[in-house]
Amino acid sequence: MTTLIESARWSVWARATKMGAAAWMAGDGVVWLHLLKTALAALLAMGIAMRLELSSPRTAMATVAVLMQPFSGMVLSKSFYRVVGTTLGTIAAVMLGAIFPQQSALYMLGMTVWISACTAAAVRYRQFQWYAFVLAGYTAALIGIPVVMEPGGLFMAALTRAAEVTIGILCSGAVSALFLPLRSSTALQRILRTRYSHFCLFAASVLGEKIDDVAYEGRFADLVDQIVGFEATRKFASFEDPNTRVRSRRLARLNSEFTNACTRLHALHQLLKRMHAGRTTPVLDAVRPYFDELSDLLVRLKDTMKPDGTRAASAALELDRFQSRLPEFAGETRRLLATAAPELLLDFDTTMELLYRFVDEFRRYTEAYASLNDQNHALERTVTRHAVTTNGYVVGFTFLRAVLAVGAMGALWIATDWPSGGYAVIGAAVACALSSTSADTSKFAAQMAVGVALATVAGYFFTCFVYPNIEGFPLLCAVLTPVLAFGAFLSMRPSTAGYGGAFGLLFCLLAGPDNVVVYTPDLVINNGIAVVVGMLVSSVVFAVIFPTQMPWRIERIKRDLRRQMKLVCEGTLGGLDQAFQSSTHDLMFQLRALLLKHSEQHRDALRWMLALLEIGHSIIDLRNETFDMPYAERLQPGWEAALDTVRRDLVDLFEQPDSARLTHAVTSVEAAIRIAQSLRGTLRADREKRHRMQRILSYLHFIRTALLDSGAPFYGSAERLHRATAPRVRQPHD
Incomplete structure (x- = not known):
């Protein structure tokens, strides 16, 4: 004994x-x-x-x-x-x-x-x-x-x-x-595991609305550092480890997919916040079951990552099953909402489209993680653009x-x-x-x-x-x-x-x-x-002489940050999302190094970055959806001109933000929404084209809500008090 x-x-x-x-x-x-x-x-x-x-x-x-x-x-x-x-x-x-x-x-x-x-x-x-x-x-x-x-x-x-x-x-x-x-490669593997787990919990708290705005902004700002820091660690590890070198392009793709998932999550968070402020309770009640189910799924997925990532593929399958069921369930909910509150259908469609996109981005992020288990993989032949802007x-x-x-x-x-x-x-x-x-x-x-x-x-x-x-x-x-x-x-x-x-x-x-x-x-x-x-x-x-902390330098970098909207609206579509994401995060990383954390200047720069990401990502989606649509201009003359006006007004607003340019931007987006609604009605008999137009409407509506957001950086403190009364674009009964 x-x-x-x-x-x-x-x-x-x-x-x-x-x-x-x-x-x-x-x-x-x-x-x-x-x-x-x-x-x-x-x-x-x-x-x-x-x-x-x-x-x-x-x-x-x-x-x-x-x-x-x-x-x-x-x-x-x-x-x-x-x-x-x-x-x-x-x-x-x-x-x-x-x-x-x-x-x-x-x-x-x-x-x-x-x-x-x-x-x-x-x-x-x-x-x-x-x-x-x-x-x-x-x-x-x-x-x-x-x-x-x-x-x-x-x-x-x-x-x-x-x-x-x-x-x-x-x-x-x-x-x-x-x-x-x-070894940097060991540190890289640890970063991969912990980042996936922490992001699952963060996303679950956002979807469950269990995080306040101050904590959210701080957490999202830390994600910017992680995205830039991961790229540096990937390059270090490639010098010492042949296995990391073989997977270098996949790791770059993984970081890009993580960036996209972060942006989609931010868009969802902002839309939920705006719907709470806009008294759209029926829509919130309608989408809550889907958000809760996804939140529970993400909490389960946070523990599925073993050191070798062998369960990443099964996690991707779970996300794929949830995504495949989402359109059918959303269609049933939409029919019920069309009877009870048809004027809120556009809010519901926008919310479900963003949710679907977030699940899709998160699934792609998980699949990129799973691809690291293979010595050779198709993703290794892809090229991810990482832009550095100075x-x-x-x-x-x-x-x-x-x-x-x-x-x-x-x-x-x-x-x-x-x-x-x-x-x-x-x-x-x-x-x-x-x-x-x-x-x-x-x-x-x-x-x-x-x-x-x-x-x-x-x-x-x-x-x-x-x-x-x-x-x-x-x-x-x-x-x-x-x-x-x-x-x-x-x-x-x-x-x-x-x-x-x-x-x-x-x-x-x-x-x-x-x-x-x-x-x-x-x-x-x-x-x-x-x-x-x-x-x-x-x-x-x-x-x-030319001190680093001089206001001129900080304002120049902020202006470069806002000018990213011109890249989004006028850049070549091929690889645009990667170039936009990486260069935007790089500029914000520079500002983070120059500005004191939690200072007013830092919060202002962060608000500009967040507004740029959510509107910019929607513009890229809009451009991809409206590419090669000759029938739209034939059915509704002025459609392409309306979209051009939206992009031009957004570039002007971010270049020199003021109330007049904001009014022009909101007006042009609302005009495009009305034309899109008319086109959707005309295309009712063609299911594929109607759904495509529905997605376009969702992107336009989300841009409008972002422009009218009381916390957006376009407004001065006095102007924010007068925005809740802005007229809504009502959706005709579908």
């Missing part, structure tokens, strides 16, 4: 220990593992560079400091783009040296233009493509500026740096992938801002003949490059300056008191490990990333050990001060 009790206690203790270890590894363990791997990779790169007798092993260490990430896919992706960026930067440095030999002023002018152009391109292309451009910029400065007056040594300096960077890249990738690897003025002003910051340091260096002035230029170049996509560039550059100051103090201490008192490579590794881990620790936290990145990079560059250590603490201090000055000047330029 005692043995059994002890065995049970041991089992409980072992299980608790295992759970505690798993929880620690998922939290603090990831941090400690990252610190250990960063230090290990940096020391390995330093040792190999020393063994090969390269002139500056510190460059290999610095490469590791900026490359290491918690997940191996991030490291491999970053390494690839670093190779590209370093190659371009090396070529640029050599070319500028060849064009302007021993002409420091002209060389500095060409270098300034190159760095600024690369920084502007980094703002245009984000994620790790950004990294290739920033590396191409400041790599040219790191190679060329120290030997600007020694053109004979430029080519050898470029080759040596390329070799040192390559060693750093290889060591980072090897340690990340082989030593206790944390305002041209923002890119242009980023270029000008970098020209001013780097050019000012270059002019100071040449005018004063400051021995460490080249490092001031390098500091400005690094600050411009690494802060280019930060939400607050001035603050980030100031953080980097503080990080460099700390690195200078640490470098002075190591040069004066550590290096002279140690002997041998093992002891060198032992004393460098804490300082390397400290920089990596700061870099992992968003609030201190600027300090940590600059500390790790500049400690290696200023005071990292070389094959022949030269004890020159004065040089370390002078060069460190120069880098700090360059970064502080850049911070001042960012704060005074």
